[in-house]
Amino acid sequence: MNQKGFLIDMDGVIYRGSETIPGAVEFINNLRKQGFPFLFLTNNSQRTNRDVSYKLRKLGFHVEDDDVFTCGMATARYLASRTPQATAYVIGEGGLLAELHAAGFSIVDDHPDYVIIGEGRTIMLESVDKAINMIMNGAKLIATNLDPNCPVGNGKYRAGCGAFVAMVECATGKQAFSVGKPSPVMMRMARKKLGLSTDQAVMIGDTMGTDILGAGSMGFTTVLTLSGVTKAEDLNHFSYQPDFVISSVKDLLNPELFEKVLHNKKELVEEIPFP
Numbered sequence: 348m349n350q351k352g353f354l355i356d357m358d359g360v361i362y363r364g365s366e367t368i369p370g371a372v373e374f375i376n377n378l379r380k381q382g383f384p385f386l387f388l389t390n391n392s393q394r395t396n397r398d399v400s401y402k403l404r405k406l407g408f409h410v411e412d413d414d415v416f417t418c419g420m421a422t423a424r425y426l427a428s429r430t431p432q433a434t435a436y437v438i439g440e441g442g443l444l445a446e447l448h449a450a451g452f453s454i455v456d457d458h459p460d461y462v463i464i465g466e467g468r469t470i471m472l473e474s475v476d477k478a479i480n481m482i483m484n485g486a487k488l489i490a491t492n493l494d495p496n497c498p499v500g501n502g503k504y505r506a507g508c509g510a511f512v513a514m515v516e517c518a519t520g521k522q523a524f525s526v527g528k529p530s531p532v533m534m535r536m537a538r539k540k541l542g543l544s545t546d547q548a549v550m551i552g553d554t555m556g557t558d559i560l561g562a563g564s565m566g567f568t569t570v571l572t573l574s575g576v577t578k579a580e581d582l583n584h585f586s587y588q589p590d591f592v593i594s595s596v597k598d599l600l601n602p603e604l605f606e607k608v609l610h611n612k613k614e615l616v617e618e619i620p621f622p
């Protein structure tokens with residue numbers, strides 16, 4: 348059988364803030380038991396994959412550092428592959444800084460190759476002004492991701508990385524290049540990390556504009572879970588759709604539905620010969 352592998356978004360899919368989504372631990376245990384490869388993919392660059400896997404273990408998941416892939420990792424690795432020994436001015440937190448250092452970057456305070464903006468709760472207008480002047484002087488503007496906001500529970504939201512990036516874009520007139528989901532850069536890196544071909548990759552996500560758009564454009568099977576950002580009533584507003592919609596990953600404990608996802612009917616589309 349054509350072995351499938353799972354790319355699994357984090358916030359809104361396996362946890363919400365600091366709470367495990369019911370059924371998520373069992374779902375991951377099942378994947379392991381059945382030998383399906385999987386990788387967690389998050390558009391949050393605040394923490395390193397070690398920090399995130401520690402949090403997951405506290406929530407009851409049996410995972411290792413290497414099971415987690417963040418947009419901070421994708422950003423650092425991608426940029427380092429384009430510009431060896433590059434310099435960066437960073438508006439972001441420890442997860443992003445650690446990855447940039449590990450990829451060979453020097454973090455500098457003037458004339459950087461890149462201004463990189465990631466998720467963070469400590470942004471200061473002084474550093475935004477500094478970044479704007481660097482970009483005006485030729486530094487390239489990079490975003491780890493463009494999520495405009497992030498739900499924090501009780502129907503409340505916090506500003507996401509995309510909101511801060513928009514401020515810098517507006518001030519400079521320069522558009523950021525974003526590496527996180529839905530960018531094919533992060534989607535492809537994740538698929539390659541699991542050693543999957545396009546038609547072996549299944550993405551489970553809670554956000555249409557990142558998880559489903561990115562994975563769907565790559566040709567992966569897409570499963571939208573309604574346990575996070577996108578609600579059932581939002582689906583009508585999108586001109587692209589996921590292959591499957593579930594209420595939470597708990598639904599995938601049902602062997603019949605799981606089998607359906609494994610044998611996505613998308614294959615019908617692929618049978619149409621290219622003209």
Ligand SMILES: O=C(CO)COP(=O)(O)O
Nearest residue numbers: 357358389390391494497
């Ligand atoms: O925190 C996020 C963006 O602010 C999104 O996290 P996930 O990609 O894990 O859903």
Ligand SMILES: [Mg+2]
Nearest residue numbers: 356358359553
């Ligand atoms: Mg999510």
